[in-house]
Amino acid sequence: MLVVQNTPTAGPGRVGPWLRECGLRLEVVRAYAGEPLPGRLDRRALVVLGGGFLPYEDERAPWLPAVRRLVGQALRDSSPVLGICLGGQLLAHVAGGTVKGRHGEPEYGSTPIRLRAGARGDALFGELPAVTPAIERHVDAITELPPGAVWLADSERCPHQGFRVGERAWGLQFHPEATAAGIRDWDTGPLAARGLDRDRLYARALADEPVSTAAWRAFTHRFAREVASKP
Structure with missing residues (x-):
């Protein structure tokens, strides 16, 4: 499995x-x-x-064209894809959706x-509870899903x-990989400018963590099963 790290x-x-719990080997490429x-x-x-980029900000992140090519190749080959935050926006952009900055x-x-x-019967989302907490940190957003994508x-x-593109490519705006502890490293300045308190954000995430950890671990294991079943 190839993992692209952007920052x-x-x-x-x-x-x-x-993912490693399921026997997968990860090749993490630090593209940044x-x-x-x-x-x-x-x-x-x-x-x-x-x-912290838009999927088409090649001047700020000159490796993005190569990432877009890989996403497009995965879609053509029906290889499993999991795009997280920017990764999800890249999937939407490559597949014909729209992403806007500070939207x-x-x-x-x-x-x-x-x-x-649309989550009913989905291989990853179908077994989640109706509502599950996850950590977010974004100002950009997908404004239009790709044609034919499942919301x-x-x-x-x-x-x-x-959302899902085809049968095996999933895009997420949220961060299943993130933990409450990471919030303690966030810069307080931008948060304060929006009327947010880092300690309160941390406390809320910490309280939600037992539920979120169980849900997103099982979600990730389901993605691993999709990878293992790849033709």
């Missing part, structure tokens, strides 16, 4: 160990540090992590993720929290 602080987090991305996936699964209301901290009708989840402030 130093947005690594695989707890999703990495959860200049590590080269492969020209081809060779039918491997693909995980694309978050980052709608930003989300920070533990946020209730709500299933939509899986939303939140109060952001309609496109989860």
